[in-house]
Amino acid sequence: MDKPVITGNTIAIPSDVEHLADVDLFIEGILRGWEVDESRIADIAISVSELVNNAICHGNKSTHDKKVSATIDRKGSLIVISVTDEGAGFSPENIENPIADDNLMKEVGRGIFIVKSLMDSVDFELTPTGSKVTIEKGV
Amino acid sequence: MKLSSKEQAGIVILEPRGKIMGGPDASLLHDKLHECIDGNQNRIIIDLAQVDWMNSTGLGILISSYTTLRNNGGHLKLANVTDKIKSLLTITKLVSVFEAFDSVDEAVASFK
Numbered sequence: 001m002d003k004p005v006i007t008g009n010t011i012a013i014p015s016d017v018e019h020l021a022d023v024d025l026f027i028e029g030i031l032r033g034w035e036v037d038e039s040r041i042a043d044i045a046i047s048v049s050e051l052v053n054n055a056i057c058h059g060n061k062s063t064h065d066k067k068v069s070a071t072i073d074r075k076g077s078l079i080v081i082s083v084t085d086e087g088a089g090f091s092p093e094n095i096e097n098p099i100a101d102d103n104l105m106k107e108v109g110r111g112i113f114i115v116k117s118l119m120d121s122v123d124f125e126l127t128p129t130g131s132k133v134t135i136e137k138g139v
Numbered sequence: 140m141k142l143s144s145k146e147q148a149g150i151v152i153l154e155p156r157g158k159i160m161g162g163p164d165a166s167l168l169h170d171k172l173h174e175c176i177d178g179n180q181n182r183i184i185i186d187l188a189q190v191d192w193m194n195s196t197g198l199g200i201l202i203s204s205y206t207t208l209r210n211n212g213g214h215l216k217l218a219n220v221t222d223k224i225k226s227l228l229t230i231t232k233l234v235s236v237f238e239a240f241d242s243v244d245e246a247v248a249s250f251k
Contacts, residue, residue: 017162024160042192042223049160049194099232105206107199110231114195117230 001067010071013052015060015085023052023070027081030072036079036139043118044079044137050111051083051133059087059131078120082134089131092124140164140190142171147247150182151175152218156189159197168197172204181213184246188219198233205236214238218246 004013004022011026013019027048031041052068060066066086073080096103098110116122119135126132140157153175155168175183183204205215217239220228228234240246 020160020162021158021164024158039223045158046160046192046194046227049158053161053194053196104232104236105202107203108195110195110198114227114230 001065009073010069012067012069014064015056015062015066015068016064017053017056017062020049020052020056024049027070027072031079034074034079034139040079040137040139044081044135047115047118047135047137048081048083050115051135054111055083055085055087055131055133058090059085061087077138079137079139080134081136082132084127084130084132086130089124089126140167142167144171147243148250150184150247150250151180152184152186152243152247154186154189158191159193159200161194161196165196165200169200169203172200173207176204176207176211176213181208181211182250183208183213184216184218184243186218186243187221187224190221190224192221192223193227198227198231201237202233214250216240216246216249218243 001014004011004019006026011023013022024045028041028045031044048070052070055068056062060068069084071082092112095112096109098113119137121136123134140155140159143154145152153171159165159168208215217237220239240249
């Protein structure tokens with residue numbers, strides 16, 4: 001895969017952070033089509049950018065041939081987005097608390113914490129082909 | 140993200156626009172900040188008025204620059220922090236780290 005591929009409500013990208021903006025454009029475009037308010041669009045867009053960044057860098061370890069996919073659905077007043085990668089997965093319980101005094105000035109390690117703060121629910125799952133994170137936000 | 144810069148009273152003011160989410164845009168801001176630091180311009184204000192949002196990558200760049208400047212006797216201050224970014228700074232407790240002002244002029248005046 002050399003460039004993003006859009007199929008229905010799913011976008012798949014190569015594992016390169018230069019494609020973060022493509023995913024954002026895709027997700028925000030769909031949310032605006034659903035007339036979601038701008039504040040919630042920003043919350044969702046920030047969260048998706050965190051998950052896709054993690055999937056590229058930590059899941060797929062920036063291996064260009066491995067893909068990251070983001071799928072967006074609307075179930076009534078709930079926006080549901082799943083981000084999948086082809087990596088070995090991780091244990092969310094092992095993530096350090098970024099607001100602990102010792103961690104406050106660290107440059108990294110806030111992504112999942114921010115996602116949990118902005119979304120109504122976050123679910124981590126290991127699949128036969130990689131890992132999958134599903135977020136939900138009421139609108 | 141796009142980035143412009145100017146000087147006011149000997150203080151560098153960086154004006155990013157758009158979203159700071161990682162990838163090339165984040166490198167642009169990171170490189171510009173460190174270019175200033177390397178050039179001994181160690182009083183920097185980031186005007187966030189035109190930034191729609193940033194994620195943890197953007198916060199990491201702010202922390203990196205804040206720490207580097209502080210270690211070199213300089214300061215990084217923020218101006219025109221939007222509600223969305225203010226909310227992120229609050230969630231992450233970084234609101235206690237960064238000095239933030241309602242306008243660039245107020246931020247410039249704070250250096251005197």
